[in-house]
Amino acid sequence: MDQLDLLRKDWKKQNADLPKLTSNELKKIIHKKSSSVVKWIFIISLLEFLLPIVLFLFVGADNINDRYRALGLYEFNLITTILMYAIAVVFMILFYLNYRKISAESSAKVLLTNIIRTRKTVKYYIWISLSMIPILVFVTAFQMLHAPEYAPIFKQYNIVIIWFIVSFIAVSMVGLGWLIYRLLYGILLKRLHKNYKELHDFKG
Amino acid sequence: MSNTLEQKFVKDLEEHQNIVHKICKLYTNNQDAHNDLFQEISIQLWKAYPKFRGEAKFSTWMYRVSLNTAITLYRKSKRRIKTQDFETVVFKIESSEYDPTEEEQLRVLYEAIRQLSDIDKALVFLYLEEKNYKEIADTMGITEVNARVKMNRVKNKLRDILNP
Structure with missing residues (x-):
């Protein structure tokens, strides 16, 4: 006999040994809090959307705006802030549309695809947000090097070293942001990715 | 969600709970984890129930939502480490x-x-x-x-x- 046939024969016998919950017990259970991974994906994604916005709020504060004005960066800062908010709004709409497609009633493959697609929206948003960092750092550094207020200070140092430090700061900020994001992404999606790959790579 | 709907759902779940228990047995290895997964599947079933149109059999619909929860939606709880594993049999x-x-x-x-x-x-x-x-x-x-x-x-x- 095939080993699975032996199992099949035994499978039916176990019904009597299984727990039997009463309707009252079941009623209590269905009103408990869900700890579904989708709920966590939603909460963490929202935080990820909000973080760059909050950072931009900080960058756009009045006293900092005065400094930007002195450096001739006021317009640049204004445009990048508006651009950042517009990008955030577009991605949040895309995120919401993808999130709405997540349904436990889909097939396993469609459910996994929709969850991963939803997270990918956040991934692209994070990429764009992080790519803004080196642009901001380099433009600010360039303007500072040429601003009458700061130029004499920087003149004392080797220009190569200054740009090396600026690059190091930009790379470190991007790297740190990316590392935190990958860590969150990994924790949330490791198991889902494995299952997704198993269903998608299967060609028969 | 209305009480009538809840009563109907609980009755259906009570009748077909074996399906959920069997899935829990396959995907978990101790009683705490079993209870956790049973709870999560029941919550997901209840959340999806208003959309269940009765086009498929309740049990067929239940297989899908329950397996999806076990494979995808369920976050394994850490507390199951503290309890003794099921016997192999x-x-x-x-x-x-x-x-x-x-x-x-x-x-x-x-x-x-x-x-x-x-x-x-x-x-x-x-x-x-x-x-x-x-x-x-x-x-x-x-x-x-x-x-x-x-x-x-x-x-x-x-x-x-x-x-x-």
């Missing part, structure tokens, strides 16, 4: 035709199933529940041919585990 034979060789074979088989991936476990579960390949394919989102081939691969995997 979870499903004991209560048969008059007691056969020690068969019991040993079954013990090893259930242990082998535990070592399978989440997806393979789902396939084995649907096979044991005597679902046809079309239903298996629909639940998993793969083609019928793929379901057949994949099931054969799972059988071979089990054979490899059992006869290394």
Whole structure:
């Protein structure tokens, strides 16, 4: 006999040994809090959307705006802030549309695809947000090097070293942001990715 | 959600709870984890219930939502580490035709199933529940041919585990 046939024969016998919950017990259970991974994906994604916005709020504060004005960066800062908010709004709409497609009633493959697609929206948003960092750092550094207020200070140092430090700061900020994001992404999606790959790579 | 709907759902769940318990047995290895997964599946079923139109049988719909929760939505709780694992023989034979060789074979088989991936476990579960390949394919989102081939691969995997 095939080993699975032996199992099949035994499978039916176990019904009597299984727990039997009463309707009252079941009623209590269905009103408990869900700890579904989708709920966590939603909460963490929202935080990820909000973080760059909050950072931009900080960058756009009045006293900092005065400094930007002195450096001739006021317009640049204004445009990048508006651009950042517009990008955030577009991605949040895309995120919401993808999130709405997540349904436990889909097939396993469609459910996994929709969850991963939803997270990918956040991934692209994070990429764009992080790519803004080196642009901001380099433009600010360039303007500072040429601003009458700061130029004499920087003149004392080797220009190569200054740009090396600026690059190091930009790379470190991007790297740190990316590392935190990958860590969150990994924790949330490791198991889902494995299952997704198993269903998608299967060609028969 | 209305009380009538809740009562109807609880009645359906009570009647078909064996399906959920069996899935929990396959995907968890101790009582706490079993209870956690049972709770999460019940919550997901209740959340999805208003959309259940009765086009499919309640049990068929239940297989899909429950397996999706076990494979995808459930976040394994850490507290299960603290409790003792199930005995290897979870499903004991209560048969008059007691056969020690068969019991040993079954013990090893259930242990082998535990070592399978989440997806393979789902396939084995649907096979044991005597679902046809079309239903298996629909639940998993793969083609019928793929379901057949994949099931054969799972059988071979089990054979490899059992006869290394």
